[in-house]
Amino acid sequence: MNALDFTTSILASSVRAWRGSTAFSRGAKQPEKLLELYDIEGCPYCRLVREVLSELDVDAMIYPCPKGGMRFRPTALDISGVSQFPLLVDPNTGDAIVESADIIAHLYKYYGGGKVPGTKGFGRQVAVASSMLATAYRSVGRARGMYAKNAEAPTQPLELYSFESSPYSRPVRELLCELEIPYRLRNFAKSRWQEMGPPQVRAKFFPDAPISSPNRIRLSELTGRSQVPYLVDMNTGVGMFESTDILAYLQQTYGR
Numbered sequence: 001m002n003a004l005d006f007t008t009s010i011l012a013s014s015v016r017a018w019r020g021s022t023a024f025s026r027g028a029k030q031p032e033k034l035l036e037l038y039d040i041e042g043c044p045y046c047r048l049v050r051e052v053l054s055e056l057d058v059d060a061m062i063y064p065c066p067k068g069g070m071r072f073r074p075t076a077l078d079i080s081g082v083s084q085f086p087l088l089v090d091p092n093t094g095d096a097i098v099e100s101a102d103i104i105a106h107l108y109k110y111y112g113g114g115k116v117p118g119t120k121g122f123g124r125q126v127a128v129a130s131s132m133l134a135t136a137y138r139s140v141g142r143a144r145g146m147y148a149k150n151a152e153a154p155t156q157p158l159e160l161y162s163f164e165s166s167p168y169s170r171p172v173r174e175l176l177c178e179l180e181i182p183y184r185l186r187n188f189a190k191s192r193w194q195e196m197g198p199p200q201v202r203a204k205f206f207p208d209a210p211i212s213s214p215n216r217i218r219l220s221e222l223t224g225r226s227q228v229p230y231l232v233d234m235n236t237g238v239g240m241f242e243s244t245d246i247l248a249y250l251q252q253t254y255g256r
């Protein structure tokens with residue numbers, strides 16, 4: 001990842017006040033069946049939904065629908081009848097919802113302890129405007145996570161450990177979107193203060209801090225580390241850290 005990429009990723013997270021960093025999972029209920037999100041990584045409205053998924057510590061299968069994409073867009077159109085993203089499919093309740101504000105309300109209602117925050121009014125306008133600004137930052141030089149690239153389809157979906165505001169995870173999610181690679185988004189937001197800061201600092205100062213979220217426990221058991229992005233590709237048996245290596249791997253394996 002070059003300096004421009006890193007800087008604009010930091011700016012995008014900052015303009016959204018680092019939403020999607022912290023999991024407020026107390027009182028939240030996990031869905032039994034995996035949620036499905038038809039998503040465009042660079043879309044300002046999709047970002048608002050993914051922030052809430054991170055904050056509720058809820059995983060989802062991401063079906064990337066970049067502009068010009070042919071892999072999942074037709075399915076999304078069949079489901080909702082409109083070419084509009086985000087589209088959430090919740091197999092637990094039987095709902096298929098477009099409109100980010102309605103999706104967010106649904107997520108809080110069923111998986112956020114029931115209390116639905118205001119998804120209308122001035123707060124919503126600020127959220128949409130700042131998310132548009134985040135998209136503008138990620139469009140400097142090239143609109144990232146927005147347009148489809150020519151790519152091979154994997155046989156099985158991949159898995160990505162990530163949280164929405166993670167500056168290093170964002171470019172990986174953008175490329176997965178551009179390549180139209182479906183993946184299970186394993187959310188990895190922080191739920192205790194000892195988890196803040198870079199992994200090396202945490203390992204030094206809080207080596208024995210108890211691990212909180214299911215995905216943090218899972219990754220720790222898998223790798224002995226607590227760092228994102230972490231990509232799992234069941235098709236090739238690969239599991240890897242480091243955004244630059246993951247980007248190169250995805251391009252080499254699936255890019256045409």
Ligand SMILES: N[C@@H](CCC(=O)N[C@@H](CS)C(=O)NCC(=O)O)C(=O)O
Nearest residue numbers: 043044045083084085086099100101
């Ligand atoms: N009010 C909608 C707006 C959604 C929207 O405009 N999404 C754009 C992407 S940012 C879209 O679906 N564009 C059509 C397309 O990409 O085909 C919401 O909040 O979800």
